Amino acid sequence: MAGINESLESLLSIDGAKCTSLVDSSSGMVLGEAGSGIDMELAAAGNSEVVKAKLQTMKHLGLEGDIEDILITLDDQYHIIRPMASQKGLFIYLVLDKAKSNLALARRKVQNIEENLIV
Template sequence: MSNMEAALKEAMTIEGAIGVALVDYSSGMALGTLGNSKELDLNVAAAGNTDVVRAKMRTMEMLNLHNETIEDILITLTGQYHLIRPLTHRSSKGIFFYLALDRHRANLAMARHIIRKVEENLEI
């Protein structure tokens, strides 16, 4: 099993996880996805959330926030949390984790903690 597959599987063990993807935000393509929800097309989510990441990067540039990095971006829906976490390792620049959670079952703080740990062990 590749390191990426292991990372996706580990992310899916987070309580309330609906789906997870590793996404290249230069192309908007999902490098890998895992999830079993019929309501959530992870490839569409990957492409759409690429726009979110790019917009935030542009905004930070316009604000001259050169010493800052995005830790994560949270989108809160009535029934779901969507967590976007750009990877920071040199070998994984330009890639982000996308994690969709069932808001009623998930512990957001724990999910953020676990996804940070998964990122530390991921090599792409």
């Protein structure tokens, strides 16, 4: 089991990782962050709205279950949003350089770190 700072630093070891944070989706507040390249406060607030919108859409559609992750693909970046299964209302946010990363391996590592993160 690992704490917030240790987990975020582990995420930065992923090939192509630029920055990462742990976010409270109800408030949009950053609980911890590591790396650089993006205004994580602004990104956290915006991506909290993405998570809320997806959950609301799932509810309207009658879809049951949880979100494993949300992937946003930009021209040169991947953004992975991974809600925590053990801590409802929190999500891990990771920004990757698309040219330097392996998306499948990154998603697996985010999952492993999320499962071992203690808040």
